[in-house]
Amino acid sequence: MRASRLLSLLLLLQTRGRMTATELSAELEVSIRTVYRDVEALSAAGVPVYADRGPAGGYQLLDGYRTRLNGLTAEEASSLFLAGLPGPAAELGLAEVAANAELKLLAALPPEPRSHASRMRERFLLDVPGWYRGADDVPHLAEVSEAVWDRRPLRMTYRRWGQQVVERLVHPYGLVLKGGSWYMVAAPPGGSPRTYRVSRVLTAETAPGRFDRPEGFELAEFWKAYADEFRQRMYTAEAVIRLAPGREDLLAYTMGAEVVAAALAEGGEPDAEGRRTLTVPIESITHARWLLLRMGADVEVLGPPELRVLMAEAVAALGKMYG
Template identity: 75%
Template sequence: MRASRLLSLLLLLQTRGMMTAPEIARELEVSVRTVYRDVEALSAAGVPVYADRGPAGGYRLLDGYRTRLNGLSAEEAASLFLAGLPGPAADLGLGEEAAAAGLKLLAALPPEPRSHAARMRERFHLDVPGWYRQADEVPHLGVVADAVWDERPLRMVYRRWGPREVERIVHPYGVVLKGGSWYLVAGADGGGPRTYRVARIVSVEPLPGRFERPEGFDLAAYWQEWSADFRRRMYTAEARLRLAPGAEPMLGLSAGQDVAEAALAAAGPPDADGWREIVLPVESLRHGRWVLLRMGADVEVLGPPELRKLMEEAIADLAALYGVRPD
């Protein structure tokens, strides 16, 4: 346990430069006294750790000192290859660099972790896009990513729903890959961050100068909050249903697994025949009709009346199409 903590301390100093003892303690979740002891242990082992005194001081490594990657466990080394997705790296224009980094990592590892990592790469492949859909075409992603990195504003023509094209000058804060689609999170003068689908960017050009990134902006936290709000806005209606016994898996396939699980978790107990009443969020009543028709006789719409009417009309149209006459 202590050996792993000493390696973490060494890598912290190597990647971040000078750090105070309290900063190190927070990162490693230990006491400041433990940090003092660990620094002494590293120094005794020959690692050139130096302490700069004074209010602006802290611990740092001798300039130019770099440790090797032989402190990685076999599992840690293997996990790095699962983290390196070749498709997204290629989208960002880093396909060759990612491949080269993988080769260098393998070469730097001792035999056992190297063998474990190589087996991981041979036996596991991560394919980001969902079934029955292609990944977005993103010819402008490289320009967007460069602007994110360099903190340069962008002028872009963006195709909104409609379709309607608008011109925007934005400050790109970050990019997110979600389900095979790339999104740009960007702000503009006088407004907070907004989300743009990169595939809908018609044209883009970097502008001179740089923008000031908002202090403390957390891309992951923003995306989590935006995603939750997007889902709330997407489901504008509810369908009250009776669900046949054993139809839960089909409900997940038709309505989405997370939506179905939430609806089932809030449902009451089954009746004497095993049917359960549930309330299912849907994007709209017409979209709800499409979702529920896929389930056939395993679901009955109880309300609202408008949705039940839409189901009746659709069933009548199907009966006429297949020549079924009502009794």
């Protein structure tokens, strides 16, 4: 256990440079006293680690020192090859770079981790877009990613929902790939971060100068909060339905697994026919009609009344059409 922690400490100093004892203790999840002892152990083993005193001080390695140890287990090395998505890498213009990095990583691994990683690459493939939709067309992804990487302001024309075209100057903080679609997290100068779908960027060019990312901004944390808020804003009403026995999977496919799981957890026991009465969130009455019609007689809408009327009208129209 301690050997693994010492290696982690060494790699932290190698990759991040100077770090304080407080920062190291937080990363390693140990006490500051343990960090002091571990640093002494590394020094005794011949690792050139030294401390700078003062407010801006901390531990760091002697300039130019690097260890050849990577500390990867077979499973850790294998997992890295699952992260190498060829499609997104190609869209970012990094396909050749990613391939070369993969070859270099394989060459640097000991035999056992190399064997695991090779099998992982041969037997597992990550395909991001869904079945019934292709990936977005993102002709300006390269310009956007360059602005993100170099902290350059980005001037763009953007097609909003409803087809309105607007001009924006933004500071791009990061890119997110979600379900085959690229999203840029950016903020107008002095404004708050928001999201832009990169496929809706019509023109893009970097502007002079550089911007500073907000202190404490974390892309993953922002995206999680945004996704949670988006789901809450998406559902504006509720529908009450009776679900036929054994059709939970079909309802989950139609309305989303998380939605159905929550509805089932709060729903009552099946009635005499085996049907369960569930309350599910919906985006709108018309959207719910479109979704629930796909389930045919496996779902009966009990409310709200206007949705039940729309369902009845649609069923009557279908009956008239098919005689």
